[in-house]
Amino acid sequence: MTARIIDGNALSAQVRGEIAGRAAALTARGVQPCLAVILVGGDPASAVYVRNKVAGCEKAGIRSLRFDYPESATQDEVMARLAELNADPAVHGILVQLPLPKHLDETAVLEAIDIKKDVDGFHAENVGRLSQGREAFIPCTPHGVMKMLESTGTPVQGAEAVVIGRSNIVGKPMAMLLTNAGATVTVCHSKTKDLAFHTRRADILVAAIGKPRFVTGDMVKPGATVIDVGINRLQDGPDAGKLCGDVDFESAKAVAGAITPVPGGVGPMTITMLLENTVISAERAARACGK
Numbered sequence: 001m002t003a004r005i006i007d008g009n010a011l012s013a014q015v016r017g018e019i020a021g022r023a024a025a026l027t028a029r030g031v032q033p034c035l036a037v038i039l040v041g042g043d044p045a046s047a048v049y050v051r052n053k054v055a056g057c058e059k060a061g062i063r064s065l066r067f068d069y070p071e072s073a074t075q076d077e078v079m080a081r082l083a084e085l086n087a088d089p090a091v092h093g094i095l096v097q098l099p100l101p102k103h104l105d106e107t108a109v110l111e112a113i114d115i116k117k118d119v120d121g122f123h124a125e126n127v128g129r130l131s132q133g134r135e136a137f138i139p140c141t142p143h144g145v146m147k148m149l150e151s152t153g154t155p156v157q158g159a160e161a162v163v164i165g166r167s168n169i170v171g172k173p174m175a176m177l178l179t180n181a182g183a184t185v186t187v188c189h190s191k192t193k194d195l196a197f198h199t200r201r202a203d204i205l206v207a208a209i210g211k212p213r214f215v216t217g218d219m220v221k222p223g224a225t226v227i228d229v230g231i232n233r234l235q236d237g238p239d240a241g242k243l244c245g246d247v248d249f250e251s252a253k254a255v256a257g258a259i260t261p262v263p264g265g266v267g268p269m270t271i272t273m274l275l276e277n278t279v280i281s282a283e284r285a286a287r288a289c290g291k
């Protein structure tokens with residue numbers, strides 16, 4: 001068997017077309033969706049992601065505001081900017097690119113974002129609402145994964161789903177979304193004993209551990225849908241400098257029913273769902289002011 005490749009770029013292009021239509025309709029009613037992006041420090045990968053977010057906004061007809069701070073930025077400076085953006089009715093979405101420099105209090109920064117503008121869905125109140133299955137901003141990467149599962153027709157209800165990784169950004173919200181959708185979910189992590197025992201039972205396997213090519217074909221159930229959230233740059237060997245995921249694509253592809261590549265899989269969907277969350281926030285704001 002060789003797996004169907006789930007093309008994140010193609011799905012993104014389709015969904016971004018729909019988002020652009022909704023943004024245009026809002027703009028015609030006098031409410032142009034607007035996303036504010038805060039980047040602190042000089043992490044090269046973060047700079048690429050922020051650039052792609054801003055470019056994605058522009059293409060979709062979403063206004064963007066970008067605030068770059070040096071590595072030495074203080075907590076007070078970032079908090080003051082967030083207060084200003086929270087109070088600005090023309091701003092519908094606010095995000096702080098992660099990771100932040102170590103001297104900043106990430107939790108305090110994320111909690112300072114108005115939950116109505118928290119398009120990353122990282123505020124504790126949005127996390128709590130998601131865990132209760134209530135309306136909430138859904139973190140972009142796991143939301144993108146759910147869209148990818150839907151696009152492939154992968155049945156989620158009643159499926160055995162295994163999530164490897166328990167981060168606040170991906171693993172935990174991913175497990176909540178799959179649970180809310182009716183899957184039986186197992187969350188595995190660095191302390192899990194006999195990881196392969198769990199992964200081999202998974203109809204849906206989501207890898208988000210940050211270890212290059214960690215999940216190999218012998219750990220995959222035949223016919224499973226494998227979603228690779230990892231983005232690792234290989235340091236040495238013949239592929240040095242190349243990007244790869246947490247899944248060993250070649251061996252897993254031979255066993256899985258469907259699989260996401262890296263690059264071109266989940267990554268593009270992360271930015272797409274951010275654009276969608278921004279438009280959702282603007283739609284809510286427009287409704288609230290009768291437009």
Ligand SMILES: Nc1nc2c(c(=O)[nH]1)N[C@@H](CN(C=O)c1ccc(C(=O)N[C@@H](CCC(=O)O)C(=O)O)cc1)CN2
Pocket residue numbers: 048049095096097098099120140141169231243262263264265266267268269270271
């Ligand atoms: N505030 C946030 N910070 C971070 C998030 C997030 O959702 N919100 N997620 C990640 C980084 N991230 C978005 O910010 C992100 C990662 C990867 C991609 C992507 O499109 N990857 C491409 C490859 C890009 C490359 O060449 O390096 C792919 O997989 O095809 C988009 C967004 C951590 N921080």
